[in-house]
Amino acid sequence: MAFAKKLVATTLIVGGTLGSLALINKVTEQMAGELDTVLNGEERRYPWKYGDIFYKVKGAQGAKPLVLIHGFGPGTSSYEWRKNIDALSTQFRVFALDLLGFGLSERPPMDYDAELYADLLSDFITEVVGTSAIVVAHGATSAYAIVAAYRRPQLFERLVLISPPPAILEEAYPGISDALVKRLLSLPIVGQFIYNLLTSRRAIRRFYDKQGYHNPGLVTDELVEYLYTTAHQPGSRFATAALLGKYLHLDVLEPLARLQMPVVTVWGRESAGTGHDSAQAGAAFTRVNKQVEVYVFDKCRQHLQDEQARQLNSLLGNYAGITVKS
Secondary structure (H helix, E strand, O other): OHHHHHHHHHHHHHHHHHHHHHHHHHHHHHHHOOOOOOOOOEEEEEEEOOEEEEEEEEOOOOOEEEEEEOOOOOOOOHHHHOOOHHHHOOOEEEEEEOOOOOOOOOOOOOOOOHHHHHHHHHHHHHHHHOOOEEEEEEHHHHHHHHHHHHHOHHHEEEEEEEOOOHHHHOOOOOOHHHHHHHHHHHOOOHHHHHHHHHOOHHHHHHHHHHHHOOOHHHOOHHHHHHHHHHHOOOOHHHHHHHHHOOOOOOOOHHHHHHOOOOEEEEEEHHHHHHOOOHHHHHHHHHHHOOOOEEEEEOOOOOOHHHHOHHHHHHHHHOOOOOOOOO
C-alpha cells in the first residue's frame, strides 16, 4: 500500500513537471513570432528529397553564379549574408540558401548528419544553379563545400571558405556522451526545454559576443531578436541536436589535399580569443594543400562577412570576370 502511494505521488510529480515544461515550451514558441527574410531578391523554394529548401536569388540571369552557404550557430540562416547579397549581385547571380533544418527551409524531425549537407550542396548546384559556381561557405559548413567539390569538381569553379575551423582537418567520431546529448535534445518535452535554454536571448547574445564578433556594438537587440526568432521555429532542435552531438562533423583532410580548383580561406585577425588563431589556422590549411590562398582581415572575428562586409565583397568581386579552366 505504501509503495502504491509513493508510485502515485511520483507519477503526479513527474506528470506535473512534464506538463509545466510543455507549457513553457509552448509559450516560448508562441513568443518567438513568425519568421521572415530580410534579404533582397526573388524568394524561391527548391523541393529537395528531404524537405523544401528556401533560397533567395538576385543578379543578372547570365552573370557568373555565386552560392552563399551560412554557418552553424544559434539562429543561423542566410540572414548572415544581409550585407553582401546586394553588393555582390551587381557582378554575380547570387544564390543564398537556408540549409535544411535552418532559417525558412523545412525542419523535419529526422537524423541529420554531415553527408546530408554535402549531398544538399551538390544537388542544389546541379538542379537549381545549373552550372559551375563560385561557392562561399562559412564556418563548419566549409567541410561540406570541400567534400562536394572533391566528389563533383565540375560543379565548383572556386571555393571561398570563411573562418573554416581547423577541426575539419581532423578525424572525430561521436562517442557515447555525444550520442546521449543528441538523444536528449531530440526528446519532445525535456529536449525542447533544454534547447530553449541554450537558445535564450541571453545565451545567443553571449555566444555572438564571445565567438562571432570583435565589435560588440554589432551584436544589437535587432540582431539578437532575429536570431532568437529563427532559433525558435518548430523543429529547430533536431539539426542542433546533431550539431552538438558531433554528428555534423566531416573530416576533409584527404579531399582538401586532392582539390585541384582554387581555394581561398579568409579569417578575422581577432579570432585568436575564440580558439581559432588566424595564423595557425591558415598554416594548417596550407600544409594540407599548398595552393590554398590565405587572407586575414583586421578588426573582426568569425562573422567577418558582417564586420568587414565591404572588404569581403571586394575580394569576391575580383573573381567576377575570372574563369578557371579545368
